[in-house]
Amino acid sequence: RQYSGLKGGLTVTVSPGGGENSLQIDVPLLVTLDSQRLHDLMINAPGATLVVPQGQQFVHFGSLSLDAAAELDLNDNDLIIDSGSFLTVRSRVIEGFAGTSGITSSPNDGSQILALFDNSLVGKSEWNGEPVPAGAIIGKYTRFGDVNLDGQVTGDDYAVIDSNLNTEPVAGLAWLSGDANLDGLVTGDDYTVIDSNLGLGAGNLFSRSAHLSAREERPTIAARLTPDRRFSR
Structure with missing residues (x-):
């Protein structure tokens, strides 16, 4: 049509x-x-x-x-x-x-x-x-932070970053390798994305409002999200 x-x-x-x-x-x-x-x-x-x-x-x-x-x-x-x-x-x-x-x-x-x-x-x-x-x-x-795509942000997602820390995965595997902030690299910055959403996702283990009140000092996901300089060319 x-x-x-x-x-x-x-x-x-x-x-x-x-x-x-x-x-x-x-x-x-x-x-x-x-x-x-x-x-x-x-x-x-x-x-x-x-x-x-x-x-x-x-x-x-x-x-x-x-x-x-x-x-x-x-x-x-x-x-x-x-x-x-x-x-x-x-x-x-x-x-x-x-x-x-x-x-x-x-x-x-x-x-x-x-x-x-x-x-x-x-x-x-x-x-x-x-x-x-x-x-x-x-x-x-x-x-953001659900890098193993199981629908929740949990400690299992930290383990994905652990396995690929300080690497530059190919674009099509970047998220599954732990690139939670979409900058093209797996670094310590990706841990902070999980920190900000830990417990969220399918099942809502914690409410977002309660979680954020405990982490008000952290920048928002939107503030940390930076387009990938390597992959965008």
């Missing part, structure tokens, strides 16, 4: 089907996607926004094209893209965390992020029960 020649200010809900159809948006519409799967998603219009409803667990696209001033709002869902540039997707996620364009996850108090990995380096055959190809780009909606 293609939207073109329409005026902005219109909200459209689409149900493109079971993954064989593509969606192209050529005008600044607000579109709600009532489907988990698309063959191709092309958001070509500046100012256009596509929203995925909360609670779908994941969305799965064969490919994704997103205008520089457009937004893909995943809400609390994971992302699977069969093929594309990992670095491009990663840069759009960082852009979305800081603003209103790019790839965003709108239920966000500053501690959530779409944590990405390159499946060609990991070899998962499925994600959330969904079959995924070897070269897929996979993102999990989780908390």
Whole structure:
């Protein structure tokens, strides 16, 4: 389905089907996607926004094209893209965390992020029960510090950093190697990200407000988040 020649200010809900159809948006519409799967998603219009409803667990696209001033709002869902540039997707996620364009996850108090990995380096055959190809780009909606992607920030995440401390992992494995602040390196700074969110995640072992009151002296995640100088080129 293609939207073109329409005026902005219109909200459209689409149900493109079971993954064989593509969606192209050529005008600044607000579109709600009532489907988990698309063959191709092309958001070509500046100012256009596509929203995925909360609670779908994941969305799965064969490919994704997103205008520089457009937004893909995943809400609390994971992302699977069969093929594309990992670095491009990663840069759009960082852009979305800081603003209103790019790839965003709108239920966000500053501690959530779409944590990405390159499946060609990991070899998962499925994600959330969904079959995924070897070269897929996979993102999990989780908390900063959940570097093992189990849905919680716990002592197990410190162990990941311990195993890779003072290394510069390849971009597609950086998060899973312990790069919790997304600067491209695994250093002692990544421990502080876990400190700030320890106990948070699926199950909510502690409330965020109670946790932060005990650590008010620490800078926020947003203040520490710095785009990766090596991977962004």
